[in-house]
Amino acid sequence: MTKIGFNNDLYIQLQSQNIRDRIKKFEGKLYLEFGGKLFDDYHAARVLPGFAPDVKVRMLTELADRAEIVIVLNASDIEANKRRADLGITYDADCMRLIDAFRGIGLYVGSVVMTQYRGQRAADRFAERLQTLGIRVYRHYPIPNYPTDIELIVSDEGFGKNDYIETERELVIITAPGPGSGKMATCLSQLYHEHKRGISAGYSKFETFPIWNLPLSHPVNIAYEAATADLDDVNMIDSFHLDAYGKMAVNYNRDVEIFPVLRAMMTRIYGSCPYKSPTDMGVNMAGCAIFDDEAVCNAARQEIVRRYYKVRCQRANGLGSDAEVLKIELLMNKVGVTTADRPCVAPALAVAERTGAPSTAIELPNGTVVTGKTSSLLGSASAALMNALKTLADIPDEINLISSNVIEPIQQLKVGHMGAHNPRMHIDELLIALSICAVNDPVAARAMTALDLLRGSEAHSTVILSGDDMGVFRKLGIELTCEPVYQSKKLYHK
Numbered sequence: 261m262t263k264i265g266f267n268n269d270l271y272i273q274l275q276s277q278n279i280r281d282r283i284k285k286f287e288g289k290l291y292l293e294f295g296g297k298l299f300d301d302y303h304a305a306r307v308l309p310g311f312a313p314d315v316k317v318r319m320l321t322e323l324a325d326r327a328e329i330v331i332v333l334n335a336s337d338i339e340a341n342k343r344r345a346d347l348g349i350t351y352d353a354d355c356m357r358l359i360d361a362f363r364g365i366g367l368y369v370g371s372v373v374m375t376q377y378r379g380q381r382a383a384d385r386f387a388e389r390l391q392t393l394g395i396r397v398y399r400h401y402p403i404p405n406y407p408t409d410i411e412l413i414v415s416d417e418g419f420g421k422n423d424y425i426e427t428e429r430e431l432v433i434i435t436a437p438g439p440g441s442g443k444m445a446t447c448l449s450q451l452y453h454e455h456k457r458g459i460s461a462g463y464s465k466f467e468t469f470p471i472w473n474l475p476l477s478h479p480v481n482i483a484y485e486a487a488t489a490d491l492d493d494v495n496m497i498d499s500f501h502l503d504a505y506g507k508m509a510v511n512y513n514r515d516v517e518i519f520p521v522l523r524a525m526m527t528r529i530y531g532s533c534p535y536k537s538p539t540d541m542g543v544n545m546a547g548c549a550i551f552d553d554e555a556v557c558n559a560a561r562q563e564i565v566r567r568y569y570k571v572r573c574q575r576a577n578g579l580g581s582d583a584e585v586l587k588i589e590l591l592m593n594k595v596g597v598t599t600a601d602r603p604c605v606a607p608a609l610a611v612a613e614r615t616g617a618p619s620t621a622i623e624l625p626n627g628t629v630v631t632g633k634t635s636s637l638l639g640s641a642s643a644a645l646m647n648a649l650k651t652l653a654d655i656p657d658e659i660n661l662i663s664s665n666v667i668e669p670i671q672q673l674k675v676g677h678m679g680a681h682n683p684r685m686h687i688d689e690l691l692i693a694l695s696i697c698a699v700n701d702p703v704a705a706r707a708m709t710a711l712d713l714l715r716g717s718e719a720h721s722t723v724i725l726s727g728d729d730m731g732v733f734r735k736l737g738i739e740l741t742c743e744p745v746y747q748s749k750k751l752y753h754k
Contacts, residue, residue: 262625262716265555266310266546272319274545279323279466282543283431285534288460291447292543294435295467299361304468306739307483307560308546316466320433321365327431328370329362331355332441335374335383335399344438348727352386354437359395370427371396375442378402398423400442400449407445407521414528419452439491444518448525455529462534463526465515465541470495472509472539473547479560479595481510486567486591489584501537509539561597562718568592568599569741573724576744602741604720607631609743611640612722618747620644620725622738624651625716637667639684641721641729646690648717652710661704662693687732714738723747 283290296304298316305313312318320327337351344354359369372390374383377399387397400422403413412418425446432450434443447463454461469484481495494513501509515538522541526533535541550556568588574580592598599605604621607629611619617634620641624630630651632644650657667685670693674680685693691711698705715737724742725733733740 262309263555264310265550265552266308267549267551268310268312268315271549274548275319276322278543278545282464286460286462289430291432291434291450291463293443293447293465294433298435303487306563307480308556309559320367323431324366326429327433328368328427328429329433330371330373330425331358332373332375332434332436332443332446334441335377335380338386339380339382351437371398371425373398373400373446375400376402398425410524410528414452414525419449422449424453425450451529464543466543468544468546470510470512471547476510479557482591482595483560483563486564486588489587498537498539501539504536511538561595564591565597565599565602566741572744573742604629604718608720608722618723620719620721622648623718624648641725642685642687642690645687649707649710652713653706655703655707661707662697666693687729
């Protein structure tokens, strides 16, 4: 069972106050760069048990009357049809999703900014769509030799060529669907334009990881390195902070490397820089809300193992790189963890070895592990999920929740009429069949009520599951890992 180690309510209180204090410091307008995910920060929730995935948004709702949202999109990412790996949707689609989500909780979305704009046709089409829907769109352009040519960057031919973003409130949240969007450059461009207009404005950064007041070798910070293995981020001691204050603080390489440039830009705009270190720029208080260090360490170690399986599966699909796999292997060695430390792995492998077919194991929130094997009716993931529901609802194993008389017509529909090659029921099909049976069968109904109890479970499959099955596991709140092999030798896998 995962122990709670993070005080979510305390975090909201501390974080909201710290942002208010930073707004007051600049006595005007604060451009706050938001790193990571605002609505669904599941990485933070996994490594800081007790952290709510939507805590950042909940914190912002306390500042709703003072804040507006600006969403930043790299025009090249729109052109390349770039997708969020966790949701499987394109960045432009995620932009629309974010606007709806922000509005749904009462936050004001002021505009969308397209950075690195070079006249990309896909970006123009998306801008037209946004404008038709009443959303203001601004364009920021590439600057030659960014970020080294300070003279050019901080001039009318650099930031000055960018559209000035019209904002209305004192706290401007700069966020994006993913990394590499140009959030920091957008903030700095606005500082330049505000200064030319005689408006007092400041910049700050809200990045949850790495956590600056945890040790460099802390598993939570190392888990962040594992999560960003594809970006080649490296945690490091903030040497500027050490020199200025004589205190250790952890930051990551990109912020430390860019700080001299950022300091030079702010000095050129304002005459001086308000910050002595990259850590000074941040407002993150996550480290102050940890109350059980052992709990968060254990959770972070498990996350590193999950990341290891993820990158190995990506390699099996011809994506990612061997360097990413090697990096996470090194991080696993650094924190002293192996795949054997993931409790659901060994039971799944044992069933697969015994049956000679794919198998799945689910570790329930109370620590109980159930398994599922491949049969003529069900895939192993579906079987494991069914067994998990029986266990949680205290239903004897010998009871069939769904009759073969129900499953077989579904299989005939799939294969005979819909062109499917695999007759076994996927998880979504299984749950639909179970919900239908629950109308007249009180035992099936009892199993359905146990669905919410699955949240927080861990699962492992001995083969890479279909995208449909992975999606259902994610929606049910089950953290899934897979062995990096496919059941078939096909090149295309749904």
